[in-house]
Amino acid sequence: MQLVSLQFVSRGVNGWESRPLRFGERTTSLFARNGSGKTPLIQAIGFCLGFSTTFREDIREHCSSIVLTFSHGDSLIEARRELTSSECHITTRAGDVAREFFSEGEFSTALFQTLGMSPPLLVSTQRVATRPYISTVLPIFYVKQDGGYLDPYSAPSSFIQDQFVEMIRFVFGLAPKRSYSAQKDLLDAKDELIALQRRxxxxxxxxxxxxxxxxxxxxxxxxxxxxxxxxxxxxxxxxxxxxxxxxxxxxxxxxxxxxxxxxxxxxxxxxxxxxxxxxxxxxxxxxxxxxxxxxxxxxxxxxxxxxxxxxxxxxxxxxxxxxxxxxxxxxxxxxxxxxxxxxxxxxxxxxxxxxxxxxxxxxxxxxxxxxxxxxxxxxxxxxxxxxxxxxxxxxxxxxxxxxxxxxxxxxxxxxxxxxxxRGKLQDKIELLNNNVRGEIEFQRLRAGLRSSLVRWMDILQTLNVSREIEIDFAFRFTFGTEPLSIFTGSTRSRLVLAIHAALFEAYLQDQNRPFRFLILDTPKQHELDGADLTNYLTELHTVCNKYGGQLIVSSTEYRHAIGPLDAEWLPSYPGAKQPMYLGKPGTHFFPTLPTQ
Structure with a gap:
């Protein structure tokens, strides 16, 4: 799944639009001052993929819909999501085939099917059967400006038991930790054991x-x-x-x-x-x-x-x-x-x-x-x-x-x-209780992430943090004896960025995995040294070149170097105080770099 283009559609002649913004094959950089509309553009990507997003009222008043175009295999797919109400209304078009969706779950099921993914039946926080949505998967590949740099997984809602590790296991093609059918089998086995004990x-x-x-x-x-x-x-x-x-x-x-x-x-x-x-x-x-x-x-x-x-x-x-x-x-x-x-x-x-x-x-x-x-x-x-x-x-x-x-x-x-x-039944219950522990591929993933995470921490100059890293079965990170939650400020942001990079690099190594992009919405430049951020993004470029990935990054103070495979989005509509990414139809101009 490669991102191709993004466009805001105006609500009438007095509404707001964006020019058709094409993604770079490797990197897409949004560079502009605060208040020019970078975050709505970044949010629009997830929004068109079913992510729960709340736009400002003026954007809803002036824009009717947002269109995201992406490719998968030989197919070019357009996803248009309406901004008319708080309800989910997405229309997709692939060639001559158009489909409408009025719920995130319905759209997620169809998109997973298009991407060749089979969502597992999982256990919800209410202990009923449920399946993942696109919005539960995207936080692995989308670091939001608000809250995204505090934890490696920041979802709009958490309704699945052990949601982070379940989504990691899902996107990496591993069996779920808490499969609903396995949980049902476990309960049945326990009932059977009680009856057998009586016998x-x-x-x-x-x-x-x-x-x-x-x-x-x-x-x-x-x-x-x-x-x-x-x-x-x-x-x-x-x-x-x-x-x-x-x-x-x-x-x-x-x-x-x-x-x-x-x-x-x-x-x-x-x-x-x-x-x-x-x-x-x-x-x-x-x-x-x-x-x-x-x-x-x-x-x-x-x-x-x-x-x-x-x-x-x-x-x-x-x-x-x-x-x-x-x-x-x-x-x-x-x-x-x-x-x-x-x-x-x-x-x-x-x-x-x-x-x-x-x-x-x-x-x-x-x-x-x-x-x-x-x-x-x-x-x-x-x-x-x-x-x-x-x-x-x-x-x-x-x-x-x-x-x-x-x-x-x-x-x-x-x-x-x-x-x-009884012995066989107890062994079955033990296996169902610990089905994650016996999976070699999951153990290999954790081991590979540990060594990769050390390298990314070094690239980001993450100081005073132990390189003795433990990743438990719930995908919680511990550095020496200190959990991630104990760190604050720049160190916390560097660790979260390192975790996302290690996950993205491991994920891209299998060319059959569909999500090929990583979105970084305004990394905390006031907490990261410019040289460290440059080294980090440069290494991500190398990873994208090697495995065929896309990097989307927005910034206010840091302008990233652009190459032949990259794209830079600059604000190109007049605003009251500065150029804007959204504006009235017909007022688009050729953008120039903002003066600092």
Whole structure:
């Protein structure tokens, strides 16, 4: 996007116009005294591009519109903005195609599309979706006379969260810091995490409840499998054996031995669990004693209003001298009591389950023994039936335990999967929270700007400012330990100019980026030495020559050198006290340099 020409259109024969002012290919210099109308010309550039600008009432009365012509690629585009009201009314013409726009947003969307830019969906300060306007982008390339030399980004309004860095990222073709869709994804991910946490808690409880009733340890599973195989072989032997009485007796005897072994293991577990509960009760009694002692110390401390009369030593430990310490210690001990109570409750449930299991196994053992003692009194067929019944019952019991163990294993796998899903979701949230930090191109931009900024500070002779520069993720500049806001006067202006130059130079290096101009509206000459400003503008000329940029600068006291690729705009209409840039149609004269 190259600026071609600018013209104010008169409101009738008694209105004010400007001659067609053509921009230089490299530099356009406005040189005139104060009050000759330089600032309205500079403001008109942004105004025709949708920038919010308030002109003086006399300009609105005498001028009907302003026309800015610019080129992009092979297209020549004319943008005419009316001065008839405060409403936005812009008409564009490219060849035979004309379009009208009645809002800045509508015009911005069309212009971005013409320039091949895709505005991202961002988060507004009201936390709703919004998109950038031309007026939010221009402050990177337009340094206003009022306020523009105090901060590197001075926009007419700020309605986007982190607006400066978002516009930097937009014009440099980087992903946004706070994409609205990414923010929505973040909120959705957080809601999903909350729901997943609930599922994990419920799953954890289900696993804990099953674990109290089911033992799925590898040792127990191996024992169940081997026992199942043994019973299966015994049943097969009963079906095939001719001497069913001996086989049945042996099978019943094996069942009794197996039951007795189970009883021994269960009773040992019962004893160990009972001992653990007793130990927990003992520890709880000791903690309750500590709580009583702690309470007594606090009561004793409060009983003595003048504690110094008893012991004036600062390291005296007779009483606790801090109510805060008392409260913290008491809370810690009570938390320990709660943990012990929870452990006791779980152990008592397990003890109850064990006791019930021991009673059942003991009853089954007694039943098998009674049947074995009755074998001489019954027939071999009866013996066979009894043995098959008991073996089948034992086999069913084993299969139920194996099935329960498999259910528990499945619940554990569900818990592990949910926990894995939680980790992935937390990683996603971390990525969405810090999506800027992982972008290599953004880091490269900041690193390049740091070194370039040092060079521009040196060109402007910016003294007494650290060259240890940090640019954070919100694009805030820190020099050593001092933020930009701490500087004033000439130093502040030099730093802002250096930042704009470093950004402009970095931006121009990609020939596909559309904004190819930098506008400097009356740099503060009373705060900048003429030689420093000359060096600065000369170096900007070199940058423009190298990368194809345009520089527009207005000045009252400093006249910049003009070359073949440059243009100088001088006031060319008669005024009451001095030549003016705007005047009555037909009164234009050939301009001369103002006398100082």
């Amino acid at each position: 994990i808690v419920n799953q954890q409880k289900a696993v804990a409840d099953l674990s109290e009733r089911v033992d799925d340890s590898p040792v127990v599973i191996d024992l169940l499998n081997s026992r199942s195989q043994l019973i299966g072989s015994q049943l097969a032997e009963l079906r095939e054996s001719m001497n069913s009485e001996d086989v049945a007796s042996n099978a019943l005897r094996d069942l009794v031995i197996a039951k007795e072994q189970k009883l021994r293991v269960a009773r040992r577990e019962f004893y160990e669990l009972s001992t653990r509960i007793a130990s927990i009760d003992s520890i709880r009694a000791e903690i309750e004693g500590e709580i009583q002692t702690l309470s007594f110390n606090e009561q004793s401390r409060r009983a003595f209003e003048a504690f110094g009369e008893i012991c004036s030593r600062p390291d005296c430990g007779l009483f606790l001298s801090s109510s805060d310490s008392y409260g913290k210690n008491l809370m810690y001990l009570k938390d320990q009591i709660k943990d012990l109570e929870a452990n006791t409750a779980r152990a008592e449930v397990q003890l109850e389950v064990l006791e019930h299991r021991i009673q059942e196994d003991e009853a089954e053992r007694q039943l098998i023994v009674s049947k074995m003692e009755a074998i001489p009194k019954v027939t071999s067929t009866d013996n066979l039936i009894v043995a098959v019944q008991e073996l089948t019952k034992e086999l069913l019991d084993i299969e139920q335990k194996r099935a329960a163990a498999e259910v528990l294993a499945g619940e554990r796998r569900k818990y592990v999967q949910l926990d894995s899903d």
